[in-house]
Amino acid sequence: MADAKPSADERFARFKDHLRVQRLKSTAQRDTIVRAFLESQRHISVEELYNEVRRRNPRIGYATVYRTMKLLTESGVAAVRHFRDGEARYESAEKRHHDHMICESCGKIVEFEEARIEALQEEIAKRLGFQFTGHKMELYGICRDCRRTRQQHAAG
Amino acid sequence: MADAKPSADERFARFKDHLRVQRLKSTAQRDTIVRAFLESQRHISVEELYNEVRRRNPRIGYATVYRTMKLLTESGVAAVRHFRDGEARYESAEKRHHDHMICESCGKIVEFEEARIEALQEEIAKRLGFQFTGHKMELYGICRDCRRTRQQHAAG
DNA sequence: GCATAATTGAAAACGATTCTCAGAATCGTG
DNA sequence: CACGATTCTGAGAATCGTTTTCAATTATGC
Numbered sequence: 036m037a038d039a040k041p042s043a044d045e046r047f048a049r050f051k052d053h054l055r056v057q058r059l060k061s062t063a064q065r066d067t068i069v070r071a072f073l074e075s076q077r078h079i080s081v082e083e084l085y086n087e088v089r090r091r092n093p094r095i096g097y098a099t100v101y102r103t104m105k106l107l108t109e110s111g112v113a114a115v116r117h118f119r120d121g122e123a124r125y126e127s128a129e130k131r132h133h134d135h136m137i138c139e140s141c142g143k144i145v146e147f148e149e150a151r152i153e154a155l156q157e158e159i160a161k162r163l164g165f166q167f168t169g170h171k172m173e174l175y176g177i178c179r180d181c182r183r184t185r186q187q188h189a190a191g
Numbered sequence: 192m193a194d195a196k197p198s199a200d201e202r203f204a205r206f207k208d209h210l211r212v213q214r215l216k217s218t219a220q221r222d223t224i225v226r227a228f229l230e231s232q233r234h235i236s237v238e239e240l241y242n243e244v245r246r247r248n249p250r251i252g253y254a255t256v257y258r259t260m261k262l263l264t265e266s267g268v269a270a271v272r273h274f275r276d277g278e279a280r281y282e283s284a285e286k287r288h289h290d291h292m293i294c295e296s297c298g299k300i301v302e303f304e305e306a307r308i309e310a311l312q313e314e315i316a317k318r319l320g321f322q323f324t325g326h327k328m329e330l331y332g333i334c335r336d337c338r339r340t341r342q343q344h345a346a347g
Numbered sequence: 348g349c350a351t352a353a354t355t356g357a358a359a360a361c362g363a364t365t366c367t368c369a370g371a372a373t374c375g376t377g
Numbered sequence: 378c379a380c381g382a383t384t385c386t387g388a389g390a391a392t393c394g395t396t397t398t399c400a401a402t403t404a405t406g407c
Contacts, residue, residue, distance in 0.1 A: 060373050060384055081363080096387040101364065119327075121277075122363065136319050145319050152311055156330055163292050163301050165332030171275075172328045174312055176321030216353055216404050237394080252356040257395065278394065 041129050043073040046112045053110030064095050068103040072113065078124040078144050118144070118173060136174040140181035197285050199229040202268045209266030220251050224259040228269065234280040234300050274300070274329060292330040296337035 041049070050069050054061055071087045072079065085100045104125055107113040114128040118137060132153070133146045152172070160167035197205070206225050210217055227243045228235065241256045260281055263269040270284040274293060288309070289302045308328070316323035 058374095058384090062372070062385065064386070094387080098365075098388080099386060102385085136316060136321055138321065139324055145321075147315055147319060149311065149315055152308065155305065155308055155311070159303055159305055160292060160330055160332050163303060164335040165292055165294065165301075165330070166338060167330065167332045168295055169331045170329060171331075173326060174316055174321070174323065175325045175327070176316050176323045179320040182322060214353090214405095218354065218404075220355070250356080254357080254396075255355065258354085 043070075046073055046127070046129065050107055050110050050112050053106070053112075059106070064092070064099050065103050065106070067092050067095060068100055069107060069112075072104070072107065072125065073127075077126050077146075078116070079126075080122050080124050082122070084125070119175070134172045134174070136176065138178040138181055139175050140177050143178055143180075145178075199226075202229055202283070202285065206263055206266050206268050209262070209268075215262070220248070220255050221259050221262070223248050223251060224256055225263060225268075228260070228263065228281065229283075233282050233302075234272070235282075236278050236280050238278070240281070275331070290328045290330070292332065294334040294337055295331050296333050299334055299336075301334075 047069060051061065053059075054065075068084070068088050071091060072084055075084065075087065081097075081100060081104065084104070085097055088095050088100055104113060104115075108115055108125070108128075111128055113125045115123050115125055116135070117123055118135070131148060133148045134152070136145045136147060137143070138145075156170050157167050203225060206221075207217065209215075210221075224240070224244050227247060228240060231240065231243065237253075237256060237260065240260070241253055244251050244256055260269060260271075264271055264281070264284075267284055269281045271279050271281055272291070273279055274291070287304060289304045290308070292301045292303060293299070294301075312326050313323050
């Protein structure tokens with residue numbers, strides 16, 4: 036039986052725990068932002084999240100979204116990624132390690148796991164005399180959908 | 192017998208060719224910047240390059256360094272990389288494909304080649320239905336020198 | 348040489364993110 | 378519940394790396 040991944044409520048609770056432990060305050064703004072994040076799609080950008088948050092409470096500022104996502108990352112509920120475009124994207128941190136494959140045409144992001152790459156990385160680090168601490172790996176390509184669309188256009 | 196890698200003069204000539212073909216102009220500023228780059232260490236940042244350029248000709252502005260490095264990249268002589276800190280670093284493009292291992296403590300950058308990783312990447316892309324176009328991979332760790340230093344401090 | 352087109356430096360604009368600061372809200376304690 | 382210490386908030390300014398703007402300067406083809 037696979038581990039069920041934590042529900043949105045469980046992750047929300049984990050965030051609240053973090054606040055308590057760190058003696059930080061619970062506020063309506065933080066709740067709104069975290070709930071919006073937990074209900075969002077994967078790899079949401081700050082701007083996208085901000086727009087959703089605004090729909091729920093237009094008085095919440097950009098800075099608070101940034102601050103809250105930082106907190107959420109520290110609590111282990113979210114994780115940041117920086118892809119090619121340079122704006123941060125947040126994803127749920129509740130999953131196993133994985134990397135990303137990104138479509139250069141439509142921006143679609145697909146996750147994958149590959150144990151053999153992880154193993155090679157450790158091996159390379161050792162060979163170079165480094166104590167391995169982490170890595171960043173992204174593959175870029177054109178997804179099937181975009182290739183199909185392109186052909187249709189070409190065929191006219 | 193290994194291919195000799197192009198000398199600085201050969202690369203400079205390649206840049207000049209690029210200018211000619213594109214009907215762009217040769218200027219003293221461009222020459223100064225490109226020469227400074229070609230004589231520099233690997234993975235130089237724009238700021239570092241700008242400082243060196245300034246020593247040679249204090250009237251050259253930041254924007255011209257940026258513009259020239261863009262040109263040099265288009266000509267295939269240089270290549271940009273964006274590592275964790277977010278500032279662009281330029282390296283010579285005259286080498287075979289390679290990736291980087293970066294020390295989280297001192298910032299040292301070591302290059303490596305690993306055919307097995309390249310092969311895996313293509314395989315993964317295919318599995319996900321992508322036409323592979325490129326990738327970005329960086330390993331992070333602590334280098335031997337920094338580990339040694341750290342121990343000395345601990346032993347103090 | 349001259350005209351034309353490209354290039355330059357300085358400063359402003361940029362986009363993503365962080366900081367500042369004064370007012371507002373939270374929370375542990377009486 | 379009220380108090381007070383502390384934290385949080387929103388708005389806008391500040392920051393960082395980079396690009397753009399613009400008027401003045403320079404390179405190049407004829």
